[in-house]
Amino acid sequence: MAKQGAGELPKYQRIAAELRAAIESGQYGPGDQLPGENQLKETHQVALMTARQALDVLKNEGIAESRKGKGVFVRAFRPVRRRGVQRLSQEVWGSGRSVWADDAADRDLVVDGIEVGEAPATEPVARVLGLEPGAAVCTRHRRFVLDGKPVLLSVSHLPAELVAGSPVTQEDTGPGGTYARLAELGHKPVRFREEVRSRMPSAAETRQLELSAGTPVMRICRTAFDGDGRAVELNEMTLDAAAYVLEYDIEA
Amino acid sequence: MAKQGAGELPKYQRIAAELRAAIESGQYGPGDQLPGENQLKETHQVALMTARQALDVLKNEGIAESRKGKGVFVRAFRPVRRRGVQRLSQEVWGSGRSVWADDAADRDLVVDGIEVGEAPATEPVARVLGLEPGAAVCTRHRRFVLDGKPVLLSVSHLPAELVAGSPVTQEDTGPGGTYARLAELGHKPVRFREEVRSRMPSAAETRQLELSAGTPVMRICRTAFDGDGRAVELNEMTLDAAAYVLEYDIEA
Numbered sequence: 001m002a003k004q005g006a007g008e009l010p011k012y013q014r015i016a017a018e019l020r021a022a023i024e025s026g027q028y029g030p031g032d033q034l035p036g037e038n039q040l041k042e043t044h045q046v047a048l049m050t051a052r053q054a055l056d057v058l059k060n061e062g063i064a065e066s067r068k069g070k071g072v073f074v075r076a077f078r079p080v081r082r083r084g085v086q087r088l089s090q091e092v093w094g095s096g097r098s099v100w101a102d103d104a105a106d107r108d109l110v111v112d113g114i115e116v117g118e119a120p121a122t123e124p125v126a127r128v129l130g131l132e133p134g135a136a137v138c139t140r141h142r143r144f145v146l147d148g149k150p151v152l153l154s155v156s157h158l159p160a161e162l163v164a165g166s167p168v169t170q171e172d173t174g175p176g177g178t179y180a181r182l183a184e185l186g187h188k189p190v191r192f193r194e195e196v197r198s199r200m201p202s203a204a205e206t207r208q209l210e211l212s213a214g215t216p217v218m219r220i221c222r223t224a225f226d227g228d229g230r231a232v233e234l235n236e237m238t239l240d241a242a243a244y245v246l247e248y249d250i251e252a
Numbered sequence: 253m254a255k256q257g258a259g260e261l262p263k264y265q266r267i268a269a270e271l272r273a274a275i276e277s278g279q280y281g282p283g284d285q286l287p288g289e290n291q292l293k294e295t296h297q298v299a300l301m302t303a304r305q306a307l308d309v310l311k312n313e314g315i316a317e318s319r320k321g322k323g324v325f326v327r328a329f330r331p332v333r334r335r336g337v338q339r340l341s342q343e344v345w346g347s348g349r350s351v352w353a354d355d356a357a358d359r360d361l362v363v364d365g366i367e368v369g370e371a372p373a374t375e376p377v378a379r380v381l382g383l384e385p386g387a388a389v390c391t392r393h394r395r396f397v398l399d400g401k402p403v404l405l406s407v408s409h410l411p412a413e414l415v416a417g418s419p420v421t422q423e424d425t426g427p428g429g430t431y432a433r434l435a436e437l438g439h440k441p442v443r444f445r446e447e448v449r450s451r452m453p454s455a456a457e458t459r460q461l462e463l464s465a466g467t468p469v470m471r472i473c474r475t476a477f478d479g480d481g482r483a484v485e486l487n488e489m490t491l492d493a494a495a496y497v498l499e500y501d502i503e504a
Contacts, residue, residue, distance in 0.1 A: 062452040079449065084500055192502040197331065198450035198468045198493040200314040216450045216468035216493065241450040241468065248500045250444040 015044055015054035023063060023074055030076035034064055062214030062242065075212075079245040080109065080146060084194055112150070113143040114171050118160055125157045128223055128234045136160035138169055140178070143208065150209050151243040156235045162187060178233065179224070187232045189224035194248075196220050198241060209240045216241045263298055267306035275315060275326055282328035286316055314466030314494065327464075331497040332361065332398060359399055366423050367393040370412055377409045380475055380486045388412035390421055392430070395460065402461050403495040408487045414439060430485065431476070439484045441476035446500075448472050450493060461492045468493045 009017065019035075022028055035043065040051035055072050058064035065075050119139050126133040137157045144152040156178065158168060167174045168181045179189050201209065201217045209217070218241050224233040261269065271287075274280055287295065292303035307324050310316035317327050372386040381389070389409045396404035408430065410420060419426045420433045431441050453461065453469045461469070470493050476485040 060452070061454075077449075084502060188504075190504045192504065194500045194502065196448060196470075196498040196500070197329075197496065198470050199329075200312070200466050200468065202313075214452050216452065218448075218450050218470075244449065246448040248446045248448070248502075250446065250500075252440075252442045252444065 011044070011046055012050045012053035012057065015040060015046070015051065016057035019054065019058060020061075020063065023058075028074045030074055032074045033070075034058075034072045034074060036071050056213075059212065060214045062212075062216075065212045075242065077242065080107070080151065080243055082244055082246050084246055084248040107147055109144055109146045109151075111142050112145040113141070115141040116169060116171055117141075118169075121157070125234055128221075129157065129159055129231050131159060138163050140168075146243060149240075149243070151240045153205070153208055153238040154235060155237075156233060158182075158233050162232060182224070182226070182232055187226040187230070189232060190227050191225045193223045193225070194220055195222075196246060201238075205238055209238070211240060212242070218244060218246070220246075263296070264302045264305035264309065267292060267296055267298070267303065268309035271306065271310060272313075272315065275310075280326045282326055282330075284326045285322075286310075286324045286326060288323050308465075311464065312466045314464075314468075317464045327494065329494065332359070332403065332495055333497050333499055334491075335499045335501075361396055361398045361403075363394050364397040364402070365393075365395040368421060368423055369393075370421075373409070377486055380473075381409065381411055381483050383411060390415050392420075398495060401492075401495070403492045405457070405460055405490040406487060407489075408485060410434075410485050414484060434476070434478070434484055439478040439482070441484060442479050443477040445475045445477070446472055447474075448498060453490075457490055461490070463492060464494070470496060470498070472498070 019028075028034060034055070037048055037051040037055065040046070040054060041048050044051070055064065059066065059072070063075055064072050066072050117139050118136055120134040121129065121131050121137040123133050125131075125137060126135060129137070131137070136159075138160045140154075140156040140158075142154045142156075143150055144154065158178070162185065163169055163181070166181050166185060168178050173181055176183075182189060196218060198216050198218045201211055201215070205211070205217055211217070218239040220235075220237040220239065222233075222235045222237070223231050224235075226232050271280075280286060286307070289300055289303040289307065292298070292306060293300050296303070307316065311318065311324070315327055316324050318324050369391055370388055371391050373381065373383050373389040375385050377383075377389060378385040378387060383389070388411075390412050392406075392408040392410075394406045394408075395402055396406065410430070414437065415421055415433070418433050418437060420430050425433055428435075434441060448470060450468050450470045453463055453467070457463070457469055463469070470491040472487075472489040472491065474485075474487040474489065475483050476487075478484050
């Protein structure tokens with residue numbers, strides 16, 4: 001970690017670099033409080049604005065985060081481990097448990113908002129589900145909250161004719177959830193495809209997931225296929241990247 | 253997309269919101285050039301700095317990107333599709349098509365740098381590989397370049413005693429690569445675990461991957477296990493998130 005050319009950096013960048021080095025060396029560990037604006041102002045003999053900019057650099061890098069009225073802390077990465085393979089196995093949803101229940105170990109992951117409706121399929125949804133654009137689709141919007149913090153937005157799309165009149169169109173889908181109901185309807189999911197990408201959040205996502213600065217989202221598009229190879233569900237998920245590790249077990 | 257309270261936003265934010273809406277509506281598509289600083293200055297009757305700040309907002313959100321000497325363009329997401337379960341990806345089992353189409357099939361992904369060496373295992377590497385901290389580990393650093401742009405950094409760690417004297421310790425590992433050599437050594441990988449997360453890049457990652465503003469990285473930690481359940485390789489990958497979609501096929 002040579003500090004080559006550090007003398008040429010603006011002051012706030014030099015202060016940020018010093019704090020970053022202290023975090024990387026372990027001097028400040030995950031969850032530790034960092035020196036505040038006033039303390040940095042005095043230690044470094046700079047304007048308050050300069051001290052604030054230094055902390056902003058670390059916040060925008062996702063290394064530090066503000067807690068209201070408390071100060072700035074080293075971000076602690078305590079992820080939910082989301083197991084892509086085990087959680088989709090029939091043993092999980094086949095026995096009446098939700099696919100989401102496995103995720104949070106001893107932590108409290110709950111749905112705090114659910115909205116079910118019917119809408120015309122957008123072009124990308126129609127393409128994935130093999131429908132005509134504009135065909136009716138059942139949509140299930142949910143928001144998941146972990147220890148009081150929103151961490152996941154989920155929108156599930158299903159062909160409306162497939163699930164018409166079933167509990168899938170209700171808020172409560174019953175034991176085993178949507179996949180158990182699809183099985184009863186003769187469209188048991190036997191394979192899934194998950195596509196994962198990451199990008200910075202939109203303004204709406206930042207608001208809905210209450211994201212701190214410097215936090216990307218992960219996007220998972222999961223398609224469920226029945227035994228005939230028909231795509232029976234598309235689930236678009238948006239995850240707070242600071243809250244999740246995705247785990248996939250693969251047999252060679 | 254109600255523009256509630258837009259009148260209270262600073263000018264540069266209002267200009268950014270207008271451009272964002274134009275991009276979301278499709279008026280500017282992926283790869284299209286956006287109005288430049290001078291044009292925005294004239295259209296909106298603002299200072300050049302204000303116009304520049306507006307474009308910076310979009311760049312930091314990862315929606316737009318600068319091309320040197322050419323201007324600012326709508327970011328085009330043309331991902332490389334990385335199939336986590338290659339064995340299954342050979343089969344065509346689904347009727348549903350992908351959300352993010354495979355643009356990269358005909359593109360040119362090459363290793364432009366490789367460095368092989370031996371080093372004492374760090375604590376996390378030792379833990380994963382079941383070694384004593386400080387035990388000798390063979391490390392293989394590679395950088396992958398797509399169409400001339402670095403997109404992936406990969407560091408592979410293997411127990412040194414396992415691969416001593418084999419081509420795994422050479423730059424060229426031979427046909428089938430490291431996993432084929434491990435098989436010949438009696439440690440054929442039969443199972444893999446991939447752990448995926450996302451965060452903002454460090455300064456070093458930004459430099460090595462030549463990342464634009466507003467671009468997170470994805471981190472994949474892949475562990476290979478042999479038939480005895482021994483972890484024989486840990487591969488830590490850092491991906492330009494704007495370049496990749498990760499795909500995982502899962503059987504229920």
